Amino acid sequence: MRIIIIGAGEIGYNIADILSKEANDVVIIDRNEEQLKMVSENLDVQTIVGSGSSPEVLKKASLDNSDMVVAVTDSDETNIVACLLAATQSRAPLRIARIRNPELNGNSALFSKNHINVDLSINPEREAVKNAVNLMEFPGASEIIDFARGRVKLVGFNVGAGCTVLGKKLREIREMTGGKKVLIVSITRGEKLIVPIGDSVIKENDYMFTVAESTEVRNTLRFFGKDMDPPRKAIIMGGGIMGLMLSELLEKKGIAVKIIEKRQGRCETLSSRLNRVVVLHGDGTGQELLKEENIQDTDYFIAVTNDEGANILGALLAKQLGAKKVISRINRADYAHIIPTVGIDGVINPRHAAISKILHYIRKGKIISATPLYDERAEIFEVVALPTSEITNKSLKNIKFPRGTIVGAILREDEVIIPGGDSVVVSGDHVIIFTLRSAITQVEKILTVKPDYFG
Amino acid sequence: MNIKHICHILGAFLFFLGLTILLPIGCSVYFREGDFKALLLSLVITSATGALFYFFFKPREEQISLTHKEGFVIVTAGWILAAAFGSLPYLLYGALPTFVDAFFESMSGFTTTGASVIANIESIPHGILLWRSLTQWLGGMGIIVLSIAILPILGVGGMQLYRAELPGPVKDKLKPRIAETARVLWIVYVIISTVEFVLLLFGGMSVFDSLCHTFTTMATGGFSTSDSSIAHFHSAYIDAVITVFMLTAGINFSLHYSLLTGNFETFFRNRELRFFLAVALVGMILITINLRLNFFNDMMKSFRIASFQVASIITTTGFTTDNFANWPALSKIILLLLMFAGGSAGSTGGGIKCLRILLIIKHGYGELYRLVHPHAVTTVKLGKEIVPAEIMGSIWGFFILYLSVTVIATLIMSLLGVDMMTAFSSVAATIGNIGPGFGMVGPASTYAEIPYCGKWILSFCMLVGRLEIYTVIVLLIPEFWRK
Numbered sequence: 001m002r003i004i005i006i007g008a009g010e011i012g013y014n015i016a017d018i019l020s021k022e023a024n025d026v027v028i029i030d031r032n033e034e035q036l037k038m039v040s041e042n043l044d045v046q047t048i049v050g051s052g053s054s055p056e057v058l059k060k061a062s063l064d065n066s067d068m069v070v071a072v073t074d075s076d077e078t079n080i081v082a083c084l085l086a087a088t089q090s091r092a093p094l095r096i097a098r099i100r101n102p103e104l105n106g107n108s109a110l111f112s113k114n115h116i117n118v119d120l121s122i123n124p125e126r127e128a129v130k131n132a133v134n135l136m137e138f139p140g141a142s143e144i145i146d147f148a149r150g151r152v153k154l155v156g157f158n159v160g161a162g163c164t165v166l167g168k169k170l171r172e173i174r175e176m177t178g179g180k181k182v183l184i185v186s187i188t189r190g191e192k193l194i195v196p197i198g199d200s201v202i203k204e205n206d207y208m209f210t211v212a213e214s215t216e217v218r219n220t221l222r223f224f225g226k227d228m229d230p231p232r233k234a235i236i237m238g239g240g241i242m243g244l245m246l247s248e249l250l251e252k253k254g255i256a257v258k259i260i261e262k263r264q265g266r267c268e269t270l271s272s273r274l275n276r277v278v279v280l281h282g283d284g285t286g287q288e289l290l291k292e293e294n295i296q297d298t299d300y301f302i303a304v305t306n307d308e309g310a311n312i313l314g315a316l317l318a319k320q321l322g323a324k325k326v327i328s329r330i331n332r333a334d335y336a337h338i339i340p341t342v343g344i345d346g347v348i349n350p351r352h353a354a355i356s357k358i359l360h361y362i363r364k365g366k367i368i369s370a371t372p373l374y375d376e377r378a379e380i381f382e383v384v385a386l387p388t389s390e391i392t393n394k395s396l397k398n399i400k401f402p403r404g405t406i407v408g409a410i411l412r413e414d415e416v417i418i419p420g421g422d423s424v425v426v427s428g429d430h431v432i433i434f435t436l437r438s439a440i441t442q443v444e445k446i447l448t449v450k451p452d453y454f455g
Numbered sequence: 456m457n458i459k460h461i462c463h464i465l466g467a468f469l470f471f472l473g474l475t476i477l478l479p480i481g482c483s484v485y486f487r488e489g490d491f492k493a494l495l496l497s498l499v500i501t502s503a504t505g506a507l508f509y510f511f512f513k514p515r516e517e518q519i520s521l522t523h524k525e526g527f528v529i530v531t532a533g534w535i536l537a538a539a540f541g542s543l544p545y546l547l548y549g550a551l552p553t554f555v556d557a558f559f560e561s562m563s564g565f566t567t568t569g570a571s572v573i574a575n576i577e578s579i580p581h582g583i584l585l586w587r588s589l590t591q592w593l594g595g596m597g598i599i600v601l602s603i604a605i606l607p608i609l610g611v612g613g614m615q616l617y618r619a620e621l622p623g624p625v626k627d628k629l630k631p632r633i634a635e636t637a638r639v640l641w642i643v644y645v646i647i648s649t650v651e652f653v654l655l656l657f658g659g660m661s662v663f664d665s666l667c668h669t670f671t672t673m674a675t676g677g678f679s680t681s682d683s684s685i686a687h688f689h690s691a692y693i694d695a696v697i698t699v700f701m702l703t704a705g706i707n708f709s710l711h712y713s714l715l716t717g718n719f720e721t722f723f724r725n726r727e728l729r730f731f732l733a734v735a736l737v738g739m740i741l742i743t744i745n746l747r748l749n750f751f752n753d754m755m756k757s758f759r760i761a762s763f764q765v766a767s768i769i770t771t772t773g774f775t776t777d778n779f780a781n782w783p784a785l786s787k788i789i790l791l792l793l794m795f796a797g798g799s800a801g802s803t804g805g806g807i808k809c810l811r812i813l814l815i816i817k818h819g820y821g822e823l824y825r826l827v828h829p830h831a832v833t834t835v836k837l838g839k840e841i842v843p844a845e846i847m848g849s850i851w852g853f854f855i856l857y858l859s860v861t862v863i864a865t866l867i868m869s870l871l872g873v874d875m876m877t878a879f880s881s882v883a884a885t886i887g888n889i890g891p892g893f894g895m896v897g898p899a900s901t902y903a904e905i906p907y908c909g910k911w912i913l914s915f916c917m918l919v920g921r922l923e924i925y926t927v928i929v930l931l932i933p934e935f936w937r938k
Contacts, residue, residue, distance in 0.1 A: 002631070020631075020632075025630070025631035025632055025635075026631055027631050033843070040614065040628075041523075041614075044613065044614060044631075044632055044633050045631055045632075046628045046630065046631040046632075047628075
C-alpha cells in the first residue's frame with residue numbers, strides 16, 4: 001500500500017514507523033525541515049518538505065498513485081484541505097484526518113460523502129478521554145481495551161506486593177483459578193517484554209495483560225489483588241479541551257467532579273459549560289488548594305494540562321496527599337514505561353489513542369480491531385476466521401504461529417472461549433490475537449485467505 | 456556499535472560479491488585461456504568467507520536498524536573487503552605477483568579510478584580482463600547500493616549505508632523505500648549500459664570489447680582491454696559513442712530517471728547539469744583551439760581528440776585517444792584543473808563534483824555582494840531553492856578535507872622519491888578516481904613504477920575519493936571510537 005502522511009509530529013511519526021515496517025510505501029510531508037530530517041534518519045520513508053494543503057506538494061508525493069492519505073498536522077484546516085484535495089485529485093480510497101475542534105467534529109454532516117470526504121476524523125483528545133473513562137470504571141486496572149464491542153476486554157495492570165500469585169508459575173495459576181476464564185497474554189518486566197509460557201513465574205512489579213470476558217474483569221482483578229469499588233469523587237487538574245470533555249463525561253456517570261484551572265477566563269468558560277461540576281481557580285500542583293478540597297477522600301486525581309511535567313508532579317503530589325488513584329496525561333511515548341514505576345496508576349495519552357484509532361481503521365476488513373501496546377512493540381487484534389484461512393478448523397497447537405503470538409480469546413456467537421492448546425477455531429468465529437510487532441506480517445499472512453477462497 | 460551485526464551484514468555482502476565472479480567464469484570457459492581455476496577459486500573463497508561470517512555472526516535477535524556510525528563502518532569496511540577479495544583473481548592467476556599490486560588494481564577497479572599496474576594488458580586472459588572491467592561497473596553505481604537493492608537484510612538500515620556511499624552533498628530518495636530507490640538507480644544504470652553496449656557493437660567492436668568498455672564507460676572507470684586505450688580502435692564513431700556515454704555517466708542518475716519517466720523539465724532545468732555541460736564545453740573549445748594552433752594542424756582531429764579527452768577527464772573516466780602528456784602547457788593545465796571538478800553529484804564520476812563547485816562559486820559571489828550591500832540578505836540559491844547553511848558548511852568542509860588529503864598525500868609521495876609532477880598528479884588522479892595523470896603516471900605509462908609504499912597511499916586516496924572523504928576519514932578520528 002502507498003500511504004501519504006501529512007504532518008511529521010508525534011502521531012505522524014509513529015504511524016509512519018508502524019506502517020513502513022509492515023512493507024507499505026510511506027511518504028511523509030511536513031513544513032518543518034528539522035522534523036523531517038529526524039524522520040529520514042530513523043525510518044525508511046520518503047520525506048517531502050512543504051505544506052500538505054498545497055496541490056503542488058501533494059502532486060510531488062504522487063497523490064494520484066496513493067491508496068491512503070492520513071492528515072495529522074496540528075491544524076484542522078490543513079488536514080481538511082489535504083483530504084479535500086485528495087478526494088478531488090486522486091482515487092485514494094481512504095482519507096483520515098485529525099480534527100481537534102469539537103465543534104467541527106460534532107458536525108458529522110460536514111464529513112459525509114457529499115462534502116469534505118473524510119473517511120475518518122480522529123480527535124486524539126476525545127479518544128484519550130474515552131479510554132480514560134473506560135479505565136476508571138475498573139480502578140484496579142491501568143489499561144483497558146475493548147474487543148468485540150466490549151464483550152471481551154484486555155486488561156493491563158501492575159502486580160502489587162500483596163498479590164497471592166507472586167512467585168507462582170503460570171501453570172499453577174491456571175489450577176488456582178479453577179477453570180475461570182483468565183489468560184495472561186504478556187508480561188513486561190522492567191523494559192523487557194516476556195512472552196508467557198507455562199513455566200513463566202510472576203514477580204512483583206510485573207506489568208501484565210490478561211484477556212477476560214467483560215463480566216469477569218472485576219473478578220480477575222480481585223484475583224490478582226486489584227479490587228476496588230467504582231469511583232465516586234474525582235478532581236481534574238487542567239481545564240483545557242481534555243479537562244472539559246472529561247468533566248462532562250464523568251458528570252454524566254454520576255461522579256462528583258471538581259476541576260482546577262489556572263486561568264481566570266477559562267474558569268468562567270468552564271463554569272458556563274458545566275452544571276454540577278465545581279470549578280476551582282488555582283494551581284493544581286499547590287498543596288493548600290488540594291488539601292482544602294479534601295484530596296484525601298478523592299478516588300481519582302486526573303492531571304490533564306498541556307504540561308506533562310506538571311501533570312506528573314501534580315499526580316505524585318495528589319497521591320502523597322492521599323488520593324486513591326492518580327492518572328496523568330503524557331504526550332511522549334518515551335515516558336510511558338517509567339510512569340508505573342513512580343507510582344502513577346494510569347496514563348492518558350492522546351497520541352497513543354489516536355494512533356490506535358488510526359491503526360484500527362487501517363487494518364479494517366478481515367481484521368476488525370487493532371490496538372498497539374507497549375509503545376508499539378506489540379499489538380492485539382480481533383479477526384474473523386474465514387472458512388479457508390489457515391487458522392480455521394485446526395486445534396491451536398497445530399497452527400504455526402510465530403513466537404510471541406497468543407490467541408487471547410475466541411468468540412462464537414454469544415459464547416466467549418478463553419482458549420487452550422486444544423481449542424479449535426471454527427469459521428465465523430471472532431478471534432483475538434496478541435502478537436509482537438516483529439511478527440505481525442507473518443501473522444497477517446497466516447490470517448489471509450488462501451486463493452481458492454475467491455475461486 | 457554492534458560488531459556482530461556489522462560482520463553479519465558484511466558476510467552477506469561478501470557472499471553476494473563472490474557470486475558476481477560467475478560472469479567472468481563464463482567468459483573464461485568460452486575463451487579457454489587457463490584462468491578458469493583462478494576465477495573459480497576466487498569465487499569459492501569469497502563466497503565461503505562471506506557465508507561463514509554471515510552464519511557465525513548471526514545476531515541473537517533481529518536487529519531493526521543501523522546507527523550512523525555502523526553505516527560508516529560497514530561501507531568503508533565493505534569497500535576494503537571488496538578490494539581485498541577482488542584482488543584474488545589477479546593473485547591466483549599470477550597476473551600480478553605481489554599483494555600490493557593486486558590490491559591496487561582491484562581498488563582502482565572498484566573505485567572506478569582506472570589506474571593500472573599491469574604493463575602488458577593484451578597478455579592477460581579474457582576472463583580476468585572481464586573481471587577487471589566488471590569491478591568498475593559494480594563500483595560505479597556502488598556495490599553497497601547494489602546490495603541494498605538486492606539483499607533484503609539491508610532493507611531497514613539501508614538509508615545509513617546509502618547515504619554513506621552515494622556521492623553528492625544532498626541525498627534524495629526517488630522512491631519511498633530505500634531498497635526500491637537503489638533498485639531504480641540500478642535499473643537506470645543497466646538500461647543506459649545496454650544502449651551503449653548495442654551502439655558499440657554497431658561500431659564494429661567485438662562482443663567482449665563492447666561489454667568491457669560499456670562497463671568501464673558507464674562507471675566512468677577507464678580500464679581498457681588494450682594498452683593504447685580507446686586509440687586502439689581507430690574509429691571516430693567509437694570515440695563519439697564513448698564521449699557521449701562518458702558525459703551521460705557523469706550526470707546525476709536521478710535526472711536520468713526523471714528523463715526516462717518523461718519528466719523532461721526536471722532534467723533540462725537542472726542547474727548542476729547545465730553547469731557541468733557548460734564547463735565541459737568550454738574545456739573542449741579551449742583545448743580544441745590550443746591543439747589546432749600548436750599541435751595537430753587539423754581542426755576536425757583537434758576537436759575529436761580534445762572533446763574525447765575533456766569528457767574523459769571531467770567525468771573522471773580516464774580513457775585516452777592521444778598521449779596528452781605531449782600536449783601544449785595550456786591544454787595540460789586545463790586537464791589538470793578538470794581533474795578536480797569531476798562529474799555531477801549522484802553520478803558515477805568522482806572528483807569534487809560540479810554541484811559543490813557551483814555552490815562554492817555562488818557562495819563566494821554572495822560574500823562579495825555583501826561587501827557592496829552590507830545589509831543584504833545573501834542566500835545561496837540553486838534554481839528556486841535555497842541551499843541551507845548546514846549543507847553549505849558540509850560542502851566547505853568537504854572542499855577543505857579534499858584539498859588537505861591531496862596535500863598530505865602529495866607530501867608523502869614526494870618523500871618516497873618520485874618527481875614533483877608525478878607526486879602531485881598521481882594523488883590528484885587517484886583521489887579524483889580518474890586514472891592517468893602526468894609524469895611517471897602519464898597516459899602512456901602505468902602505475903607499476905610507483906614505490907611500494909606509494910601504492911598503498913594511492914589505494915587509500917582512491918577509497919577516500921570514491922567514498923567522498925567523510926565516510927572514511929570519520930573513522931580515523933578518535934572521537935568516533937570513544938564510548
